[in-house]
Amino acid sequence: MKYLARSATGRPLLGDDEGYVPLAAAEPRAGTVRDALPLAAAGDLPSVDDAPAERVPTENLTFGPPLERFGKLWGIGLNYADHAGDLDEERPDEPASFTKPSTALTGPGGPIRLPPSEQSERVTAEAELGVLLGRECRSVATETVSDVVAGYLPVIDMTAEDVLRRNPRFLTRAKGYDTFLVVGPAIAIPDGSVDLSNATVTTTVNGEVAAENEVRNMLFPPAEIVSFHSEVATLRPGDLFSTGTPSAAPIEPGDEVRATVESIGSVSASVTGRRS
Incomplete structure (x- = not known):
């Protein structure tokens, strides 16, 4: 597995399980992580071993969001039957998608800021597998989606659940508060094809497992x-799909939330007080 990331100061990095090197040292064609996304989708990123630079161990680095600017932020609701039951919703017969504003996105560590209590008193956190596009595409067949995907990352999605329960048409508002999407520190890029069907997605709050599937x-x-939405809109490098959560966990100020996607990675964020 290779990883694309950015340091907390914005330096682009290429890594593996042993550490990271400057991206430009390994791949002169890529001045930014965004430049490297098409190469990742094509399986054309070099090995970290080939870089004329010494690896920095992961534990010695502090990471920011892996992209300075993401593209479209797609979310998929009710993508596990168990979660549909939690919300007293019927199982959808096609993907139930929504989008989030760019201001909803925050990096590893957060913090997650809760809305004022007069707007929402019940916010939930949801671990999800994120899928990041690496190539522009339209009308992609399911069997060729791997040709346009750069990689994967863990994300934490938030919902003002009481807002959503008042009226399903309030979905954009319930999902769109600032800091309501935490992205993982690194884009995981498999070496060759990958089967994530057996990967476990886990939501942890304060060290306790709150949801898993x-x-x-x-x-x-x-x-x-990805194929379905490529029929709706042209997809471009940096577009992110949050593919749905096994279940949602209520969060309060002072909590620590973690999303873990087996074989991909994890991301955590602290929950601070409510916005005034």
């Missing part, structure tokens, strides 16, 4: 989600 139990697998 496997990707194979999604109603709509990641490749099908």
